[in-house]
Amino acid sequence: MFEVREKPQMVERALLVRLYFDPREADESEALLEELGELVTTLGIGIAERVLAKSRSMHKKFLCGTGKAAEIVELARAHECDCIVFDNSLAPSQQREWENAADMCVIDREEVILDIFAQRAQTKEARLQVELARMQYALPRMARMWGHLDREGGGGSGGSAAARGMGEKQIEVDRRIARTRIDRAQRELEEVRKQRATQRHAREKLETPHAAIVGYTNAGKSTLLNHLSGADVLAKDMLFATLDTTTRKIxxxxxxxxxxxDTVGFVRNLPHRLVEAFKATLEEAVLADFLIHVLDASSPEVQQFHDTTLEVLAELGAGDKTTITVLNKIDRVEDPDQAALLDRLFPDAIRASALSGQNLDGILSACSAVLADRVRRHHYCxxxxxxxxxxxxxxDAKILSTEYEGNNILVHAVVPPSIAGRLEEFLTP
Incomplete structure (x- = not known):
């Protein structure tokens, strides 16, 4: 795998930076910078300081003015940082300008998320999606990353020159290899999607209803699935603990x-290429019969998290799905103002705690209500x-009771529409 640059083997101290250009964005920018800190901590990198800086206008070279850039570089050196992490998206040229000025590794929010995904991906599908996203991100950043890439290769036989051909630069070789890997990952990912489609068709033949648990990262989706189904999905208090979908029958x-x-969690400013790369994972939300939207009730930014998830779902084409909203971690809400805010914003949401098991029955009952028109309880003779x-x-049904009366079998069952017609003549009052 090509890296975006020859980063140090271990980045120990980072300076976090977010630039904003409109005074009205100050509060949101501060929250995003705080979230960046959680993302960086997830990678095991220490944080020296967080810098929220306002720039009067957006500049082409550093995104901010040269004076502000010099202040940020000097602060990073004063803290003996070995990396500057921007919450803003940096163009490849801006990334190189910052690295030249600071003489240290400079990355942006997208690369942080990509590195987390690379660490967490377990299944073949997730690894392919991560590789594809990383290669697409790295390709435009290959120019001038390493000095040897600008050297031309001469003709002759043997060695790297023969691999490059007459006058071909190493950068051109690496770009060609990168494009080859992107093509290969896309082909393999398409095969994985076909396999998933086959599995999905098998499920659809059984006509078993399907719900996808969606929500902001670290909202408690995996914990909820574990408690409802008895699954053992990784559930930790960290961002992006789940990258692979897990389906369980309850x-x-x-x-x-x-x-x-269970689906991968959403995050604000999720890079578009990640939405595309992970569409095979997130399409579970698109194809589900309904959604269970899990929110962290204890978060002061619960409304922003709710809106972010809806925006991503709309982009995926799942914005009009029937949705059950769950205010998870309700047992952590002690502030009366926060409780009042939740009542005002989400009056119809189910209050629950996946960790303690509080009101999980309410979630199951809500699911039954959504699917009430799909099944009926019938008595048969x-x-x-x-x-x-x-x-x-x-x-294909759920037997509630069975009795024998003479030569007849009396059955009380929950019956799906797919087989109800074949049993209609044996219905009893």
């Missing part, structure tokens, strides 16, 4: 089965000679 209070899928129909009920 049973609702009315006896109906439901497939629950089936002759023992039609044991095949009893087998059908056992396979």
């Amino acid at each position: 049973e609702l209070p009315d006896g109906q089965p439901l497939l629950l899928t 089936i002759p023992q000679s039609r044991a095949d129909l009893v087998g059908l009920l056992h396979r």
Whole structure:
């Protein structure tokens, strides 16, 4: 894998910077800088200081003026930092200008998220998605990253010159290899998507309803899935703990089965290339029958997190899905003002705590209500000679009780529409 630059093996101290250009953006910029700190901490990098700087206008070279850039560089050196991390997106040329001025590693928010994803990806699909996003990010940044890349290769036989060909620069070789890897990752990812589609079609044949758990990163989605299904999905108090979807089958209070899928968490300013690269993962949200939107009720930015998730869902084409909103971590809300804010913003949301198990029954009941029109409880009187129909009920429905009366089998069951018609003549009042 090509790296964006030859970064130190271990970055120990970083200066975090966010530049803003409109005074009205000050509060939001401060919150984003705080979130960047959580992202950087997730990578195990120490934070020397956070700098929130206002620039009167956007400059081409450093994004800010040269005077402000000199102040930031001097501060990084004073703290003996080995990296400057920008919350703003930096163009490749701006990234190089900052590195030349500071003589140290300079990265932006997108690269931080990519590095986290690279560490956490477990399945083949997630690793391919990360590789694709990293290569697309790195490709325009290859120019002048390393001095040897500008050297031309002569002709002749053997060695790197033969690999490059007459007069071909090393940078051109690396770019060609990078494009080859991008093409290969895209092909392999398409194969993975076909496999997922096959698995999905198999689920659809069973007509089992499907819900996707969505929400901001670290809202408690994996913990909720674990408690509802008995799964063992990684659930930690950190950003992007989950990068791979996990689907588990549960049973609702009315006896109906439901497939629950945990999805990767959203984040503000999620790089567009990551939305594209992870579309195969996030398409579970697009194809689900309904969504369970989990919010961290204890966060003062709960409204911004809610809006961010809705924006990403709309971009994915899932903005009009039926949605159950869950205010998770409600047991941590002790401030009366925060409680009043939640009541005003989310009057119909379910208050729950995935960690303590508080009101998880309410979530399951809400799921049953969403799917109420898909199933009915029926009583059947089936002759023992039609044991095949009893087998059908056992396979595709939920048997609530079975009794025997003479030569008949009395069955009480929750029946999906897909098989209800075949049993209609055996219905009893």
